Amino acid sequence: MTSPTSEQLTISTEPVNTEKGKITLSTVEDFPPGDRRQVKVGAAIIAVFNINGEYRAIYGRCPHQFALLSQGRLQGTVICNEQTNWETEWAYDGEILTCPGHAMEFHVKTGEAIGYGFKLRTYKVVVENCMVKLVL
């Protein structure tokens, strides 16, 4: 996947609606696969992605120099470990978010910073009555 265009990146500082513990982001129809959102919740920025129909959310600021992760490219990464019998293998296609600042990689599903031994916070996203909602 490539970096988002300005049309693909919706900056939402005002959630559509809120209910206890959830923020309504959009209708499912208006948040198709490949699309993304950036949501400001208090002082926090959260990046929300639709990866092949699966909604995922991750803390939206890179811990290195605070680049906005919602502007990063989604792709895969090369792994080489015991599970791959120490052979290099392309993995997690479309699930690895590359920071637009200096290319640190994060697995959107787990929050793991690839190769750094820490994780960013992830958030649950649910669909209720055809509405996409971020669970806080």
Ligand code: FES
């Ligand atoms: S700001 Fe993300 S790697 Fe530097």
